[in-house]
Amino acid sequence: MKKTLVMLVLLLSNFGQAADVVVIRPDVEDFRKLNEMVAQSLSNDYTLETALIAKSISYEEFQEKIVKSGARVVVAMDNQAIRHLKHYFELNPQSKLRGIAAMGVNLKDLIPKNKYIAGVAYEVAGYLAVKGFKATTDTKMKSLLGIYRSSVSRILAEEAQVQLSREKIDLKLVDIEDVSDDALNATIERELKKIKPDAIWLMNDNKIINSRTLSTLWLNVARQQKVPIICGIQKLAKELGICVYSETPALQGIAEKISSIIFGYIADEHDADFYGVEYIQDTEKTTNKYLLDSMGVTSLKQIEGVEVYSGKIQGG
Amino acid sequence: MKMLRDLLLVTSLSHAGMAQGQSVGVFIPWIHESKELTKALNSDPLLAKADVMIFQKLEDFQLASSTKPFEIAILPASYGRYNADYVEKVQLLSASGEKSFKHLIVSFKKDAPPDFSVGVIEEVSRKNLKLWLKEVCSRCGKQKGVKKAKDLYNMLALGSVDAVLVSPFNFEVIKRESAAELYVLFSGDPENLPSVYVAKGSSIKGLENLKASTFAPLGLKVGVGK
Numbered sequence: 001m002k003k004t005l006v007m008l009v010l011l012l013s014n015f016g017q018a019a020d021v022v023v024i025r026p027d028v029e030d031f032r033k034l035n036e037m038v039a040q041s042l043s044n045d046y047t048l049e050t051a052l053i054a055k056s057i058s059y060e061e062f063q064e065k066i067v068k069s070g071a072r073v074v075v076a077m078d079n080q081a082i083r084h085l086k087h088y089f090e091l092n093p094q095s096k097l098r099g100i101a102a103m104g105v106n107l108k109d110l111i112p113k114n115k116y117i118a119g120v121a122y123e124v125a126g127y128l129a130v131k132g133f134k135a136t137t138d139t140k141m142k143s144l145l146g147i148y149r150s151s152v153s154r155i156l157a158e159e160a161q162v163q164l165s166r167e168k169i170d171l172k173l174v175d176i177e178d179v180s181d182d183a184l185n186a187t188i189e190r191e192l193k194k195i196k197p198d199a200i201w202l203m204n205d206n207k208i209i210n211s212r213t214l215s216t217l218w219l220n221v222a223r224q225q226k227v228p229i230i231c232g233i234q235k236l237a238k239e240l241g242i243c244v245y246s247e248t249p250a251l252q253g254i255a256e257k258i259s260s261i262i263f264g265y266i267a268d269e270h271d272a273d274f275y276g277v278e279y280i281q282d283t284e285k286t287t288n289k290y291l292l293d294s295m296g297v298t299s300l301k302q303i304e305g306v307e308v309y310s311g312k313i314q315g316g
Numbered sequence: 317m318k319m320l321r322d323l324l325l326v327t328s329l330s331h332a333g334m335a336q337g338q339s340v341g342v343f344i345p346w347i348h349e350s351k352e353l354t355k356a357l358n359s360d361p362l363l364a365k366a367d368v369m370i371f372q373k374l375e376d377f378q379l380a381s382s383t384k385p386f387e388i389a390i391l392p393a394s395y396g397r398y399n400a401d402y403v404e405k406v407q408l409l410s411a412s413g414e415k416s417f418k419h420l421i422v423s424f425k426k427d428a429p430p431d432f433s434v435g436v437i438e439e440v441s442r443k444n445l446k447l448w449l450k451e452v453c454s455r456c457g458k459q460k461g462v463k464k465a466k467d468l469y470n471m472l473a474l475g476s477v478d479a480v481l482v483s484p485f486n487f488e489v490i491k492r493e494s495a496a497e498l499y500v501l502f503s504g505d506p507e508n509l510p511s512v513y514v515a516k517g518s519s520i521k522g523l524e525n526l527k528a529s530t531f532a533p534l535g536l537k538v539g540v541g542k
Binding site for chain 1: 349350351424433442443446458460461462463464467470471473474475476493494495496497
């Protein structure tokens, strides 16, 4: 009873002056920048306030931030905040509030389509990365090997398979969920021999990309076997010289998606299931000249927005 | 002889208020490479010294224009209907001489589901997007916007929408770049092709003398002036 009363007081105290949107996020540089971009993009239309939280915030504290804000739309950044937001709607199915999840890992898998929370994926779609690589290098691509873990990025992997098949690219997926670290190298070697793919697509997952796999597996695949690796970590396509091409999210692209969902919620009265978790389209693209040269790819095209890294690579 | 004619033309135009080194701002929701279009524009004798800026997003054009309007702007027909800062001077035509076109509603499926969602390029502000969509596609319902023309097809490919609203020009580019099977569900309502605009209050004349080939990267040519 006391709790309800406190909430009511909080609500009333904000009556008439609540912002349209509240961004609930930890105090991290990238999140701050993204927050600013969203605010700027909405500046003519909607008001936005920010509630800073500790990364380890409890559910009760998180809920208080929502209630206190009186906002119509909540943008939650970081996985802990996103989990709390999901929980909030489980407890309040009648809520008119709508949520947006951003800057979390594997949101495609974490948030199935629902009425309350839409999201913006942080991972770049396999379709986009592969198409970007194809356009940059003007290479033919028929078969692709995708490495993933089903408990982490099943949807990301499977959607890429469907989307690439429309483009007549055959993505063979290898789920390493039950493959031990010791057996990983042999598994990948076996698949490479069997499929002879035109390229490999690595999903961001610490079981797939870590210091051990980089030095004992992927370095060899890229440099000795000369198989092009497409990934989502820019450093690997730059000085580390392992990925021939990387596509990573541009904050501006995430900000645009978030603000367009906010607009859809408020102006068009859409529910979250109209969006689901959307992929971004605005990305940072990097290709590695040293690796391309070593693979005999000479058809590199100057494409707007693709950075060609031609600096030194480690051990190159 | 041709050189002399061009020279005379440039001279007479500069007398008519066409200063050298004009600023030209371009926002066209047609998929194109900025470099190629800049080159084409600068190859026109009238715009040889023009300072051309190409924008992929409407908001970037408007931001740049808000500090100092461009003397000449190349913009979609919708711009004139929703904004008052530029005035249409020369209507551009399709290669076959048409003044208008119809958007195509394109999907991976042969039939649109009822209440289908459609991806559109934000060639008007987000606030006006719904209204604009009704003008160019009265049968279209729920829309999702994308800022850049080159990102439109990806909305469909990434499963974000059931269909996309594409100009015939963009459809040709998409078909060249994609191996996917695409279906045209139906055509939208007529919309005028883009125009050459001038800043409101400007006295620039003679833009109808731009060369027909100047807009070739957009599949357009100069039509009759207003």
